[in-house]
Amino acid sequence: EVQLVESGGGLVQPGGCLRLSCAASGFTFSNYWMHWVRQVPGKGLVWVSRINGDGSSTTSADSVKGRFTISRDNAKNTVYLQMNSLRAEDTALYYCATYLRDQGAFDLWGQGTMVTVSS
């Protein structure tokens, strides 16, 4: 089955860190860009970061640059989001997503993992 499964979310204090994981299955993982998108419950979608198939190219939103790092392990079919110096405004549901067909729009999403930054 083609799917993405996120894990690693939880409650963390401001200034703390967390590593999210997204395990992929059912497709040739190393062929595809992987993205993280976040959503504050009840609010809109915000793109966070992306990484290319071999991990040589990454891009992140200005709001997380210098604090979040995206990486991947193609042997484990997993993409990661290392989140440091967390702030209250990083509280959100974090989705990993990709596009398997060459049309650019995200056609595969995980169910998301919730990150809550609070003291």
Added chain:
Amino acid sequence: DIVMTQSPDSLAVSLGERATINCKSSQSVLYSSNNKNYLAWYQQKPGQPPKVLIYWASARDSGVPDRFSGSGSGTDFTLTISSLQAEDVAVYYCQQYYSTPCTFGQGTKLEIK
């Protein structure tokens, strides 16, 4: 960054009636070399991730009912549901993927009148 603005923020339509959602981008998302608009529409139901409905502004994704259609070019786009069904109650988002960062509209909540 390209700003995506949807209208209206919420919409109530009777079953069987037409629903129209608009999306405007702060700059053109039409790529001249291939004449494609890098614009997608997503549907998100409560407790679920978004689901792509439309890509390239007007191409319906596999399995999406034909009552959903997308139109527009450049900076102005429309998602139309020709005959609203109960299962269409959701929040709808437009997204541009013309440039990085890709950006989403604020969402339009669609309800039954």
